[in-house]
Amino acid sequence: MITLCKACGTSYDVAAGHPENCPICEDERQYVPVSGQAWIEPSALHARHANKWRQLAPGLLSVESVPGFAIGQRAIVVQSEEGNILWDCIPNLDDATKAIITALGGLKAIAISHPHYYSTMQDWAAEFNAPVYLHAADRKWIQRDSPHIHLWDGESLPINSRVELLRLGGHFAGGSVLLHKENQGVLLTGDIIQVAPGAGSVSFMWSYPNMLPLSATTVADIAQRLKDVRYSALYGAFEGKDIPDNAADIVQQSARKYIECIERR
Secondary structure, rough: EEEOOOOOOOOEEEEOOOOOHEEEEEOOOOOOOOOOOEOOHHHHHHHHHHEEEEEEEEEEEEEEEEOOOOOOOOOOEEOOOOEEEEEOOOOOOOOHHHHHHHOOOOEEEEOOHHHHHOOOOHHHHHHHOOOOEEHHHHHHHHHOOOOOOOEEOEEEOOOOOOOOEEEEOOOOOOOOEEEEEEOOOEEEEEEEEEEOOOOEEEEOOOEEEEEEOOHHHHHHHHHHOOOOOOEEEEEEEOOOOEEOOOOHHHHHHHHHHEEEEEEEO
16 A cells, blocks of 8 residues: 655555654654644545646646645656656656646656655656666665666766756755756756745755755855756746746856855854
């Protein structure tokens, strides 16, 4: 039986009943609600929530659940002549979503930025017979085994000739972003890089719900890893967290400002 954590959306395979705890939520980067850990079965999730689709840009489609569930992130379908790629994952894989993705040509691969968005990746992978690429540094956070999971090491992984995964670390050791090399370049970041209100800056955190920052050294390393990466647009984890132009300069400027603030006495 599959059950989902209502606070983070992570899925668990249990023989009977519910897990006693959710390790993802008990980690200091997430949280256990004051009301305690709670669980929901996929059928109940499908009955109470639907998925909303939106075109972010040509070849980029976002999908997110309404009303919001758990962390509330969006996933993004990257359309490509070499096959569609799902970036990040959401818990609600309902029949309508299956039909839409099948009509779009299915999925060639799934790639996920960090463990908070693993959710029901095993079910998406099985439905579309697609490999799931996760950075090996985060293997301890996988809560359900799947033959579709592929762990990768190192600092980058090409998915196809136009799409590459880049490890930035920070929020999680294996925290990764997706670079789509079409046009002037698009960076999909989950919340490894978080777009701030107004879309004129970004920020970097070790824990967003608990408001715990990263060190200046870590943010400087992230900025350095992106220094020579060519991209103009950036799309974050949540609806409206978009920077349609000049994103590379904004990330570098924001990193400098962050470091200045952290180091200020």
